[in-house]
Amino acid sequence: MRALLRLRKRLKSRKPEFRRYCWDRKLKLRRKSWRKPRGLDNAMRMEYGGKWSGRKRVKVGFKSPLAVRGLHPSGYEDILVYTPKDLEKLDPKRQAVRIASCVGLRKRLEIEKKANEMGLKILNPSR
Structure with missing residues (x-):
């Protein structure tokens, strides 16, 4: 269990900060949580083009190990x-x-x- 908690901490330190589309243009969007881009021509959704090409999107591979998912950092x-x-x-x-x-x-x-x-x-x- 302790090893999995250490692994989760290491994985979370590598995880990027997921920012929603246009977070830098509107002040009210900076504090908001992730929203999936749904536009037909949205460059972030298609993962190409300009400054959106380097942005990471939320994907299943960023999850924590199942045994420690949702636990307090103390392990409880x-x-x-x-x-x-x-x-x-x-x-x-x-x-x-x-x-x-x-x-x-x-x-x-x-x-x-x-x-x-x-x-x-x-x-x-x-x-």
């Missing part, structure tokens, strides 16, 4: 928790707790106390 599965009751079903060896942002301070402290008793890792502990 990220589980969103709303109540202390949600902690009962979790496995401390494979899963870590992320407390939802809508949870208030009192309930957050209860969740943290119970998670520490169970030996669960908290990904966003209170300060």
Whole structure:
């Protein structure tokens, strides 16, 4: 598992930053996520012509290994928790707790106390 996490980190460092078409012309497109170019004569879609010839498009080969896909960088599965009751079903060896942002301070402290008793890792502990 650790070897696959290291491999994923190395693959992600080599992965290009996928920018959508015309991201440099419109300010609002710079923060947007990838969109597939669909125009009939779009040079980026056809992967040739001018500055679009060197741009990388999203393809299946940039995926992470299946065993570690979607895991937290620490290697745990990220589980969103709303109540202390949600902690009962979790496995401390494979899963870590992320407390939802809508949870208030009192309930957050209860969740943290119970998670520490169970030996669960908290990904966003209170300060």
